[in-house]
Amino acid sequence: MASDNNVGYPAQIAVGLITDGLPEIQTARCGESEGFLVSNLLIGDGFHWQQCREAFVPGSLHHLSPPQGNIHVVNMVDIEDYVLSVISSEMNPSAPLEFLKAHAIISRSWAVRKIMEKGESEVKGRIHADGISVDWEESDSHHGFDVCSDDHCQRYQGFPARIPEQAREAVESTRGMVLTAPDNSVADARFSKCCGGRTERFSSCWADADMTYLPVKEDSWCDLSDLTETERVGFLDTCLRNFDRKTEDFLTWSTTVDKVWLRDNIIARHGVDLGEIISLEALERGGSGRITRLMIRGRRGVLTVGKELAIRRLLARDCLRSSWLDAEDCGDHFRITGRGWGHGVGLCQIGAARMAREGYDFKSILEFYYPGATIRSFG
Ligand SMILES: [Zn+2]
Ligand SMILES: [Zn+2]
Known part of the structure; x- marks a missing residue:
């Protein structure tokens, strides 16, 4: 994997694109960026928002041989372009700037950690005995690429047709910044759509290990009942993507x-x-x-x-x-x-966006959801 001037910091990430059948691809441009138009990117695979979309992906493509499930091609993309796409795919790129900055840092952290730790950790957990079935799945279960393009890893749906200025600013102003754990390793910065009022611990969802910076804590920010109906609708419209906006009941x-x-x-x-x-x-x-x-x-x-x-x-x-x-x-x-909506570990996207709406900056948002973690810059 290519690196920039900072030792160990990856310049690119390999994204396995999940498509509905064989990928339908043609070369394309989006503003200054050269890349490809993928006509049948599958999003929300197995979830209630599953659908097929057209997406522009920057960077280069190569075939995955042999294909793995519905992943036939791998997109090599600049890590900062990847972060820009993820924050525009996970949430509405018109969301409050300080929220987008916080999300850029955790999405970058999560990706960098995946690249750096590739192959080192347990890929899957399984306890099977008579009458007992306990499973969890880690995203490290990918081979031949670092992350997939869907919710299993982080949503990567390419660049939106028009990238809002604050999304670019969120990535630019946090370039190279990651969240680090107390032991100075890159933090495992998990996030989910809505914690439901209390965040969850790591071991409830994945391996039997817990991190001090991913605690169980009360979160009143995702309870929007104190907003008027007009305020609530306006807030959710600016924060959530259209396909997520259909999910009205998440708390x-x-x-x-x-x-x-x-x-x-x-x-x-x-x-x-x-x-x-x-x-x-x-x-x-x-x-x-x-x-x-x-x-x-x-x-x-x-x-x-x-x-x-x-x-x-x-x-x-x-x-x-x-x-x-x-x-x-x-x-x-x-x-x-x-x-709640999702596993509830780490940052609660709707709660964090609400904090930004109320004037909190990205550092305060990250301190709230990842207490004890610190921001470190590779820049
Ligand atoms: Zn994945
Ligand atoms: Zn919450």
Whole structure:
């Protein structure tokens, strides 16, 4: 991997592009940048916002041989262009400047850490025993490229047709800045859409390790109930992408899970028929309230599932908003009431954008969500 003048700091990142079928690509320009137009980039793979989009990606492309799933091409892109694309893809690039700066720093940190630590860490976790299935998946599970283009890693949907000035300024003014842990390593700067009112610890979602800078803490910033309806709508319109804007209920939400469907989904995902489903029980919860071990009892057996993403995938066709939930038995279905959108670890995007709206700068935002971490510049 090429490096700039700073030892160990990567100049480029290799992004595996997820496409809907074989990639449809042609050369293109976007302003000053040369690159490619990808007609069928798949976004939100397996989530409720899944769709296909056209995207301009800067840099160069090469084929991945052999292809991995729906990844056929790898985009080599300048790390700062990658950060610009990520902050414009994760959130609306018209979001408040100080929020975009904070996001640029954590997205850069996350990417740099992935490149630097490639191949060093455990790629996947799995505990399987009779009646127990606990899985988690790390993004290091990629081979032949550093990160994928979707929510599994960070959203990378190329450059928007018009890049707002504050998005460019957010990247330029934080160029080379990363968040570092107390031991001076690049911080594992996780983030999610909405914590739901309390952030979650790392080990509830991934490996059994916790970092002091990713604590469980109360977050009132993502509760927008003190805003008027006009203020709330205006704030969310400037912060969220159109496809995320359709998700109205993210702080608290409710849904139903059909018991027959759940029985079939358990057969499909875990290869075990529990018979008629009787109950859902939270055996263990993380610090926020997210369930990390869910016991499903059927007439023919019992299955315990974890961690949080495996639970979300088990309970909804397009992945439940979060595993911070309670289930009520309603006969042929369960009524689920829940909080938050995403794993809840690290920065809460909606809460952080709200902090910026109220006048907090990027340093205060990062101090709030990653206490004890410090900003270090490679510039
Ligand atoms: Zn990935
Ligand atoms: Zn929050």
